[in-house]
Amino acid sequence: MNHQLQPAVSEQIQEQIESVQHASEHWTPQRALTWAFETFGNSVAISSAFGAEGMVLIDMASRVRKDFRLFTIDTEFLFPETYNLMDRIEEKYGIAIEKVYSVLSPEEQERTHGEALWTRDPDRCCNLRKVEPLRRKLSELSAWITSIRRDQTSVRSSAHRIEWDAKFGLVKINPMVDWTSKQVWRYIHEHDVPYNALHNQDYPSIGCTHCTRAVRPGEDPRAGRWPGFAKTECGLHIIEPLPASATTVASKAAKFGN
Numbered sequence: 074m075n076h077q078l079q080p081a082v083s084e085q086i087q088e089q090i091e092s093v094q095h096a097s098e099h100w101t102p103q104r105a106l107t108w109a110f111e112t113f114g115n116s117v118a119i120s121s122a123f124g125a126e127g128m129v130l131i132d133m134a135s136r137v138r139k140d141f142r143l144f145t146i147d148t149e150f151l152f153p154e155t156y157n158l159m160d161r162i163e164e165k166y167g168i169a170i171e172k173v174y175s176v177l178s179p180e181e182q183e184r185t186h187g188e189a190l191w192t193r194d195p196d197r198c199c200n201l202r203k204v205e206p207l208r209r210k211l212s213e214l215s216a217w218i219t220s221i222r223r224d225q226t227s228v229r230s231s232a233h234r235i236e237w238d239a240k241f242g243l244v245k246i247n248p249m250v251d252w253t254s255k256q257v258w259r260y261i262h263e264h265d266v267p268y269n270a271l272h273n274q275d276y277p278s279i280g281c282t283h284c285t286r287a288v289r290p291g292e293d294p295r296a297g298r299w300p301g302f303a304k305t306e307c308g309l310h311i312i313e314p315l316p317a318s319a320t321t322v323a324s325k326a327a328k329f330g331n
């Protein structure tokens with residue numbers, strides 16, 4: 074069933090989002106999670122690729138609501154360590170991760186787009202293996218929760234804790250938007266949170282095997298993603314402005330007001 078809010082958002086709803094947005098800047102991640110679960114129930118899910126901050130978010134969510142929804146975009150090009158971590162998450166938190174795949178298998182992609190598309194056109198490869206599956210998944214939801222942090226990339230620097238995601242047409246909640254890497258790792262150690270074994274091998278940011286390498290001393294933490302390309306984002310978190318002329322009020326958006 075399509076639970077997504079209408080693409081056009083009325084000025085009234087925009088104001089409601091802005092009002093919650095302002096207040097939420099002072100919230101803890103736990104409060105943002107509580108708000109998300111209370112407001113959207115089963116129509117909100119956490120999206121994760123199981124980076125360090127994602128693991129903190131999952132651990133926090135498990136303490137707020139036992140049966141929270143968690144999904145991942147499985148590009149089928151992930152590291153064995155990442156698949157191993159998924160198994161550990163399911164066991165520790167007693168949940169089933171909702172795995173979302175591209176409509177094209179790796180073999181079909183090679184037949185359709187040629188060998189090793191990621192070496193020639195990583196944007197197209199990410200669109201096929203990440204963005205389209207995400208768009209499909211988000212069409213089921215009224216809101217999604219991510220673990221992005223403002224200090225990760227320039228694109229993410231203007232993210233809010235709660236915002237309207239104009240690109241995908243639903244509410245986006247970023248509980249950890251103002252956290253630092255230091256806070257993330259302190260939480261992991263203090264709460265014995267599982268994490269990807271590659272983090273201990275100089276992989277601060279982990280994506281597909283084809284497009285991720287270890288970073289060298291002094292390099293930016295995301296320097297190991299898409300090495301050789303200017304690309305720093307897969308397209309999932311590119312922020313687009315609210316529609317200028319909004320005409321339709323989505324009924325579910327009336328849930329705002331907390």
Ligand code: SF4
Binds near residue numbers: 150195199284
């Ligand atoms: S990160 Fe690389 S292999 Fe993975 S989807 Fe994007 S371009 Fe393709």
